[in-house]
Amino acid sequence: MKHTLLSRRGHKEGAGGADEHQVWEVSANQWDPSTNTDGYVSLGIAENSLSHDELSEFLRNKPLVDPSAKAFTYQDGPAGSKSARNAIALFLDTYFHPVQQVQADHLMITNGVSSAIEHCAWALGDPGDGILLGRPYYRAFLPDIQLRFGVNVVPVAFGDIDPCGQDCVAEYEKALLKSSTEGVRIRALLLCHPHNPLGRCYSKTTIMELMRLCQKYHIHLINDEIYALSVWENTVDKLETPPTPFESALSIDTKDIIDPALVHVLWGFSKDFGANGVRIGVIASQNNKPFLTACRTASIYSSPSSLAENAAVAILADFGFLASYIKTNQKRMSAAYAHAVDLLRKHDIEYTPGANAAFFLWINLGKKYLEALGGAARGKSMGSITNEIFQRLMKKKVFLVLGDVAGAEQPGWFRMVFTQPSRSVEEGVSRISEALRSA
Numbered sequence: 001m002k003h004t005l006l007s008r009r010g011h012k013e014g015a016g017g018a019d020e021h022q023v024w025e026v027s028a029n030q031w032d033p034s035t036n037t038d039g040y041v042s043l044g045i046a047e048n049s050l051s052h053d054e055l056s057e058f059l060r061n062k063p064l065v066d067p068s069a070k071a072f073t074y075q076d077g078p079a080g081s082k083s084a085r086n087a088i089a090l091f092l093d094t095y096f097h098p099v100q101q102v103q104a105d106h107l108m109i110t111n112g113v114s115s116a117i118e119h120c121a122w123a124l125g126d127p128g129d130g131i132l133l134g135r136p137y138y139r140a141f142l143p144d145i146q147l148r149f150g151v152n153v154v155p156v157a158f159g160d161i162d163p164c165g166q167d168c169v170a171e172y173e174k175a176l177l178k179s180s181t182e183g184v185r186i187r188a189l190l191l192c193h194p195h196n197p198l199g200r201c202y203s204k205t206t207i208m209e210l211m212r213l214c215q216k217y218h219i220h221l222i223n224d225e226i227y228a229l230s231v232w233e234n235t236v237d238k239l240e241t242p243p244t245p246f247e248s249a250l251s252i253d254t255k256d257i258i259d260p261a262l263v264h265v266l267w268g269f270s271k272d273f274g275a276n277g278v279r280i281g282v283i284a285s286q287n288n289k290p291f292l293t294a295c296r297t298a299s300i301y302s303s304p305s306s307l308a309e310n311a312a313v314a315i316l317a318d319f320g321f322l323a324s325y326i327k328t329n330q331k332r333m334s335a336a337y338a339h340a341v342d343l344l345r346k347h348d349i350e351y352t353p354g355a356n357a358a359f360f361l362w363i364n365l366g367k368k369y370l371e372a373l374g375g376a377a378r379g380k381s382m383g384s385i386t387n388e389i390f391q392r393l394m395k396k397k398v399f400l401v402l403g404d405v406a407g408a409e410q411p412g413w414f415r416m417v418f419t420q421p422s423r424s425v426e427e428g429v430s431r432i433s434e435a436l437r438s439a
Contacts, residue, residue, distance in 0.1 A: 026399045033423055041428040044399040046138075046196065048230070048274035048359055048419035050332040051325065055273060058321055062314040064307045071306035078303035079296045080109025080282075087316040088282050092267070095229060095326075098250035098286075100260075106286045108295050109309070113226050113268040113281040115302035117144040117190070120222050120264060120283070123294040125151035125187040130179050131222075132156055132172055132189040134163050135407035136362075138196040145190070154179045154186065157409055164200050164244070169209045176217060188220040189213070194227040194246055197362055197406055197415035199355030201231065201244045204252065211249075211258040221258070223249040223265045226281075227358040229272040229326050232334040234356045236341045243356035250284065260287035269312060271358070274329070274419075280304055280312045333359070333419060340418035340425050347433040351416075359419040362403075365389050366412015368436045382411045389414075392438065398431040 023045065031039035065071045075081045085104035092102045110116045125131065127150030133141055134156045145153050156175040161167045176186045189210065194201045202210075207223075214221045231246045254260045268281035281304075285292050316322060340361055344351050350364040366385050370377045380388075386404045389412065393400060403413030418425055 022394075023399075031397070031424065031427065033427070039397070041398045041424055041431060043417045043420065043425065043428040044401045044415065046271070046359055046417060047276055048271065048329070048333070049421065050336060050419050051274055051329045054325055054328065055275065055315075058318075058325075059311055059314065062311070064310045064314075066310070071310055073306075075306055075309075077299070079299040080107065080304065081306070081309050083313050084109055084280075084304070084309040087313045088267075091316045091322075092250065092284060096225070096248040096250045096265075096267075098248070099253045100250075100286050102250070102284060102286065106284055106292075108283045108285075108292055108299065109304050110281040110283065110299070110302040111279040111304045111308075112270065112302075113224065113266050114140060114144050116266045116268070116281045116283045117141065117222070117224070118148065119295040119298065119302065120188065120190075120220075120266075121145045121151045122149045122298065123291055124220050124222075125149070127151065128184065129187045130154040130184040132175055132179075132186055132219075133407075134158065134168065134172070134191075135409055136163070136197055136403060136413075137407045138192055139401065139405045139407075141190065141192075151187075152184060154184060155407055159409070164195055164198065164202050164206065166203070166206045166209055168206065169213055172210065173213055176213075176219075186217065186219055188222050190222045190224065192224045192226075193249070194225075194231060194357030196227065196358055197360045197401070198352065199358045199360045199362070201246045201357055203244045204247045207247070207249055208252060208257055211252070211254065211263070214262055215258040218259075218262070220262045220264060221249070223263070225249070225265055226268050226271050228267060230330070230333060230359065231357040232330045232337065234337065234354070235334060236338045237353035237355075239354055243354055246357060250286075261291070262288075264288070264291070272329075273315065273325075278308050278311060280308050336418050336420075336422070336425070337361075339422055340416070340429070343426060343429040347429060349429070349432065349436075359417045361416045361418055363400075363414050363416050364412055365414055365432065365436060366410075369412065372436055372438075385411045386413070389435070392435040393432065396431040396435045398428050398435070400432070 026040045026042050029039045031041045085107045089102040089104045130152045131145055133153050142153055145151055156172050158171050179186055225248055234243055249265050265284040269278045270276040350367055352362040369389050386402050390402050401415040
């Protein structure tokens with residue numbers, strides 16, 4: 001079974017690249033043109049800083065402790081306060097267009113979506129069971145699923161098939177059947193929609209077909225929609241068909257498609273509000289009380305801070321600010337993507353066009369690196385290429401996520417985050433180009 005499963009260390013067995021210590025080292029020592037010129041340019045950590053000023057200004061004068069100081073207590077229990085669940089339920093009703101109105105008791109609040117994924121893995125799987133995860137993927141899904149509960153990630157390869165297209169469904173089924181023959185029972189399929197790292201959305205038809213697949217084998221569909229509102233206009237890529245818009249799994253009428261008890265949607269504040277540090281995530285399961293009850297039994301280990309909940313309520317309760325923030329943030333992401341693409345083109349760095357969501361460009365540095373090496377590339381294994389490039393990038397103090405640890409099917413690919421200040425992106429791309437030229 002070893003060839004079908006991923007190691008519980010948090011990345012593929014034998015893969016090189018940054019470990020968690022390096023990631024936090026980079027995060028704590030970020031380049032600034034005025035105050036820290038010797039720091040790292042981080043274009044690897046999935047953060048959006050484009051609208052920090054508006055969010056900080058909004059929250060600056062908001063009281064995070066209520067007059068009765070209830071925020072200093074356990075409030076309504078560790079699975080989320082009533083006020084926070086009510087506010088998030090209304091928010092989901094407004095922006096996710098659910099077929100069934102979201103109620104507060106459909107929700108469990110956690111201290112981030114990573115904790116929500118852990119709860120799903122624990123509640124739905126037994127040790128040795130598997131969860132399907134398409135490649136490439138968000139690398140932290142691996143420890144989220146595997147690290148503590150003995151549930152396995154079963155990666156799904158697509159070859160030349162579009163990972164977000166309708167033909168992907170057959171590949172998920174092949175992986176499920178193969179895993180079953182090897183003794184690993186599949187309990188769920190985890191979808192990142194919009195996709196990290198490809199920056200695209202699944203069509204409604206594709207999600208419906210994946211639901212049908214889950215119904216056929218009676219497995220759960222976990223739809224991580226943490227980038228739901230981080231969808232923007234792609235103004236620079238010339239495409240035969242426009243990018244697919246985002247439609248939540250909550251907006252799909254599941255009648256005659258899937259038992260609704262098998263569908264669970266996750267969302268959090270980290271990405272859509274550029275607030276990784278706020279630590280608010282949510283599990284929305286509208287038709288499976290036993291599942292939510294199971295998750296809540298362990299909620300003391302993922303309880304959100306009362307102050308974070310109160311900040312979330314303040315944001316979501318101000319409909320005017322909310323609408324303005326989302327619109328402004330989406331416009332800025334669109335412009336930031338266009339700027340980053342322009343920089344990559346100037347430096348002749350290949351990228352996958354067609355993104356319209358999240359913070360990422362999927363870029364091919366292997367091609368340019370091999371061109372720079374010329375004859376010196378002879379004898380090098382393709383498997384070593386990505387890590388060689390990564391080491392060169394780190395020497396230049398620019399951080400990207402390696403495709404190898406994100407389940408890339410070909411070497412040389414990296415995930416680049418473009419939702420940073422323009423000067424940081426410019427400096428980062430310049431350093432990337434230097435690292436490749438110095439080969």
